Amino acid sequence: MSATANEAFAASGKNSEKSSKSDQGKNPDKATVKRLRPPAAKSVGWALVQAARLHRSRVGDRLAALDLFAGQEQVVQALAAAGSMTMGDLAATLRVRPPTASKTISRLAALGFVERRAEAGDGRIVRVRLTETGLAKAAAIERIWDEVEAELLEGFDNKERRRLRKLLRRVARSLAEAAGVTGHEADHEMDADGEPDDDEAEALLGPAAADAVATTP
Known part of the structure; x- marks a missing residue:
C-alpha cells in the first residue's frame, strides 16, 4: 500500500471514530425512550x-x-x-x-x-x-x-358531576359492547333523582333552564 493510500486509510478511520463518538453523544435511544413514554398527556x-x-x-x-x-x-x-x-x-x-x-x-x-x-x-x-x-x-x-x-368530586359543581357521570357511562357501554358483555343500563340514563341528563334537559328546557337544573343542589 502506498504512503498516500496509508494516509487516506488512517484519516478514514479517525473520521469513523469521531462519527461513532458523535452518535453516542446524541443518545441513539432517544426515539425509543419517546415511544415508551406513558401517554398521560x-x-x-x-x-x-x-x-x-x-x-x-x-x-x-x-x-x-x-x-x-x-x-x-x-x-x-x-x-x-x-x-x-x-x-x-x-x-x-x-x-x-x-x-x-x-x-x-x-x-x-x-x-x-x-x-x-x-x-x-x-x-x-x-x-x-x-x-x-x-x-x-x-x-x-x-x-x-x-x-x-x-x-x-372535590371542586366539581353539580353540572360537571352529571356530565362526568354520563361520559363514564358511555365509556363503560362502549367497552362492554366491544367485549360482548351486556348490561341493564338504558341508552338514555336518568339521574338518581329522576331528572334528565344535561343534553336531555337542554333539549327540553333550553340552555339557561338546563343550567339552572344542573346547578340546583
Whole structure:
C-alpha cells in the first residue's frame, strides 16, 4: 500500500471514530425512550386507568376493615338494591361474565354475607340475596362510597358531576359492547333523582333552564 493510500486509510478511520463518538453523544435511544413514554398527556384511557386505580385503592383501604376486597362491594351493593337476583342478572348488572360473578358469590357466601336459594318452581334457577350480616355490610359500604365520592368530586359543581357521570357511562357501554358483555343500563340514563341528563334537559328546557337544573343542589 502506498504512503498516500496509508494516509487516506488512517484519516478514514479517525473520521469513523469521531462519527461513532458523535452518535453516542446524541443518545441513539432517544426515539425509543419517546415511544415508551406513558401517554398521560393525550390518552383518555391512561387517565381513566390512573383515576380508577387510585379510586380502587382508596375504597380498598376502607373495605379491608369490613373483610372485603375492592370489587366485592359492588356485588353487595347490587344485591342490596335489588333484594335478590339470579346469577345471570347479577353478572349483567355488573358487566362481568357469569363465571366471574359466580366466584365472587362463592367467596361472599363463605363469609356469610350472601345466601343462594333455588327458584321456587324451577330448581335450575338460583337466586342470590344478602344475609343480615350482608345487609349490615351494605350500609357500611354505602358510607365508604360516600366518603370516597366526596374526595373524588372535590371542586366539581353539580353540572360537571352529571356530565362526568354520563361520559363514564358511555365509556363503560362502549367497552362492554366491544367485549360482548351486556348490561341493564338504558341508552338514555336518568339521574338518581329522576331528572334528565344535561343534553336531555337542554333539549327540553333550553340552555339557561338546563343550567339552572344542573346547578340546583
